[in-house]
Amino acid sequence: MAQVGALILVLGALGFLVSQAGDNLRARSIPTGFDFIEQPPGIQVGEGIQTRDFETGGRALWVGMVNTLRIASAGIVAATVLGVIVGLARLSHNWIVQKVSSVFVETLRNIPLLVQIIFIFTVFTTLGNVSLDSGPIHGWLHISNKGLSVPRVFGLNGSFQWLAFMAIGALVARWAHHHQVRKQEETGQLGYPIVAAGGVLSVFGIVGWFAHPVMGFLGPVFGLIADALDGLPEETLQLILAVLSIVVAILWIRRFLKSMSSGGGRAKLTDDDWFRMIFAFAGSVLVAFAVLVVWPGLSSWLLNSGRDFFQLLDDRFGSGNGGRPFDGKRPDIVKPGNFANYGPAGLTLTPFFAAVFFGVVLYTAAFIGEIVRGGILAVPKGQTEAASAIGLKRSQALRHIILPQAFRIVLPPLGNQYLNLTKNTSLAIAVGYADVVQVGQTIYNQTGRTLPVMAIWMLFYLACSLTISVVVNFFNVRLKLVER
Amino acid sequence: MTDQQTTDVAEPEEETSNLPPKVPRLPPGEWMKKNLFSSVGNSILTVVFVLVILAITRGLLGFAFSPERRWDATATNMRLLFAGAYPQNQFVRMWVSLGIVVALGGLSTGVWRAGGRMYLTSLLLKGYGVGGAVVLVGILAPFSGSARLSYFLVGGLLIAASFAVQSATDEDTTVGTLAVGLVGVSIAVGSFWVIPYGHHAFIDGAQVVSDGTVAATTKGPLTVMVILAVLTYFLGREIADRVDAGWPRKVLSLSWLASPVVIVFFVLRDPDFDYGHIATTEVPIFLAYAVGGGLLLFALASPRIGEVGRIIAAVTLIAAAATFLTPMLQVIRILALMLAVFALAAPTFSGNRAARLRYVTVWAGVVLGLLWLITAINSPATVESNSSFFTGGLALTLIVASFTMILSFPLGVILALARTSNMPLFRVMSTTYIEFVRGVPFITILIFFSVLFPLFLPENMEVTEIAAVTIGFTLFSAAYMAENVRGGLQSIRRGQYEAAEALGMTTAQKTVFIILPQALRVSIPPLVGQTIGTYKETSLLAIIGLFDLLFVARSLIPNQTSFIGSVREQLLFASVIYWMGAYAMSRASQNLERKLGVGER
């Protein structure tokens, strides 16, 4: 009863607000359509996979999304590495290491991230201009108001063949690793799994450097696949996708039910369990419906891009791609004063990217450091004692007992930090890094489509958040300690 | 971690032991061997870290003390940084506001008898550390000879003083932490009277610098604040000694809650009341609600009223909703809604005559407070400024942060209760809201509220941008708050619910009297953490162009003609300010956590 009342109240309030907004929007003749997605926006963005001459507004937003994803994923990796180091350093027995890491944490997490990002950005912009005199430091590093350049490695034509070669190498290395581990377990003699795997990989790398053209035969194979995709009728793919989506949902539900029933009878399903299953099934039906009816273009798009992809691979693997697979260049000034011409001469982080990246990485690392430290300390003392009582060394106890358990404790808050990091990259707007928020703002300033752009922002971030929490949850469930 | 344990053993805890232990304080050489050079790897780490620290310190000092730095820009714009465009001739209001906070702080410290004792030796150890650091600064910074000498002198004096005190006292002398803090603050404020920092001011848009100590308009009020803090502290202790500690604590807690509202709307903004209007409109409204509503509530709070009470309460709610259909004063509608809430909650607080009277009194107090507040907000202000809001800088930061915390707290509690309730609709609504808000970046919400919020309002309703943004902050913060409270709710064992049920409590009573108090107690540390987060997040105001501390530091000062391009200095200063606030709060929360025994195993 109370629920229905509250629902009516909330819906009523929402409806009131929305109708109010509708009136106001109409009164001020503010456009709300999503048509800008299809029209050329006539804007430029700072950096990304494309920077100008966008065919559609959607494409420009996509560039912004890619930029967000780029900085977020790089940031997650870097912040994790740095954060783990900081967390371990805070537990170090070396007084100075411990103190330095705690100063690091206490400083960075108590200053607003935005201030840090702006500060880093300002430091870059107040640096000198690019000029021939202030060339790269020993030829390796170049810092100027145009950003940070380090040497970069880039693939030449043979790189694809070499990578294919390395893929085989990785398989062999895996086998070698496995073999060594087995040997150690079965005979008790010390094996060298890491050394063996590394050795195999490097042998393959070196041999592949010269022998990679032998992988050229892959070209025609990919060509065949491309032709096959070309021949496939659209409707077939549509059907396959639809059936696949429903089958996946059913399989998932089956697995879910199986996981609910342990040993004897099935545990009683709660509302939430039902909700999940119904949600999964309805979702899959919705996907199937979308593929078949709402968006039939999707399958032809998939077919076309798949065909293009394999044709590209055909080109790359085709004959005439011999020679060195990779080359490197140090940062170099091609045309003094004009940074845009750095070209392939070095890997360059723009000041915009660098400010946001270093900002979020340092800030998040401080938090991750605290989480890691807390996680390690949260492993019950009895575990350490038991480990030493059966004779494990400190390092062994750390590896086999403490870290595996600490990892389980750390995972949920770590996932939270990943979410925060991803959301925090949106502060890029303060320094003008071309992420989805900044590009969106440029677009709505031009077209007046504030509301639709905001809706796209929120949907995009919700999708990111959902993805991260699904991944984290997956591991969380898999690693959960078994209880009665 | 067993080693961790053994290194911590040195702290003496019980003083009543019959057998003296070996004193394990290591001489410096051994200490260094144990903590810095215990192995080859450790020694390398130590050396590398020392070198890196020295390099970084040198770089920072080189930056900070370079003659090119425009620290005078900071000094000249101090007022702008702290209070934005608040009119200079009314500035005393700022000091009064600070005075209110300081007085409340002093009283609370006294009443709660806060502050422990620390070992003098650990303080002296800090003395050595600070002295050494000052000397190090003297060595590393790019100073002229005489400046360097003065650093050596100060550092040397500190070390010598620490040494002298150490040799004059014995090992387990303790000192009060409050006394130490007071001495520190007094020295800092006292130095404003003695040391010629120079006097910077903006007069008619031109920078004026004169030698001598800081302006009297700064050091005078600051000194008053220190004295006020001391006086109120002793007053607080007196009160705590004389009367039962319960009610001063309650009064103080309420004063803290009310202080942001009072400061912002009555001290800083100063409403220009139209007393004729008050006499003809507000007073009658108050009487009607206090008396009429009071009688209604008195009846509804009777334990014997039963089903009829609910029906009456529901009718009240419908009537309150109906007020929105016809034009009338906003106050009347709000109070009607409030009355409906009180009517619905009446069974929870029902009881004997005294309890019912108390309920009615609270109602009258709420009516008075709300009426007063709404009238104040709707009256024109006597303090006018040329910017969009009457204050800016750090003051704006603090205002937005404190309002956000106060407003989002009840909302967060409601959301958390809804999410944990066993009514699926509530759960779904609350969960959707919380997960939505937590899934999007704050900046998108902030932009939404700053740009689009006015569109969602009825024609005749006006909301300033600050208010709109504060609502955005509140809605955002409430979702996170709800998660913290939910953590607390989940930590409560089933037995508590069952015990409450066994006592025959209704769901509402159980929640209000048994579950929430315990849950909130557990959630205090994460809630403080969230307060820190909100405080830091206020810096985002700068992105949407409000004149908060960061905006002043980044965009206003560096664009003044005399200080073009002094961004880095201002940002550093702002960082220090932000840092001090956040660090103080996080230390406080750590102490609190220790006191509450949360996180102990």
Added chain:
Amino acid sequence: MSDAASASVRDLSGATNMIECEGVSKWYGDFQALNSVSATIKEQEVVVVLGPSGSGKSTWIRCINKLEHHQEGRIVVDGVELTNDLRNIEKIRSEVGMVFQQFNLFPHLTVLDNITLAPIWVRKKPRGEAESAARALLDRVGIPEQADKYPGQLSGGQQQRVAIARALAMEPRVMLFDEPTSALDPEMIKEVLDVMKGLARSGMTMIVVTHEMGFAREVADRIIFMEDGMIVEVGTPEHFFTNPTEDRTKLFLSQIL
């Protein structure tokens, strides 16, 4: 009773000394937890330590395993003196097994992995060998069918028996038990005590802190009574339970029996 008597008259005078403590003292900060504790435990001897709560029983046996370090006195285990030297500690730890009140099994490893972890990584045994040894041990403690479960899935008594098996897997020469049954429900206590009795009969040197008087009577060669960090009285079970000399022992027994 005759069984107990036969146990207590076991002649161990010819056996070598397994553990020697001499004037061991330990402080936690200012608080003295052990006050000059001296005792010698022979090979194959079973010693039960009794005493009121807080008397330092746990502290003492944890010192023997070097989980705590003592500040004064000497502890010699199997001829090796406990110092801060890391190599000594490792040697001692693999010779001295310990069983905790709270089991302290590793919750993220299966029962089998719990038992084989140390043999594989410390003793460098081949996995196959370690596993068959572990299965044999599980058989010995009566739970061969639980090898592939996780500790969280076992009952308290089963967990404690796994913990005993885990300690035995290192083939220790001494076993320390710190109140191994106090966290257990009454019906589980017996299964653990039975395993311990079997262990005692097989000739293992054992120090057992326990409040199980039946076990002490039946199995112990000697009983040590501690209070306030000191050893108050030492004697055979017969002496101890029939006519203790010290008043404090009498008081303790009157409260507990």
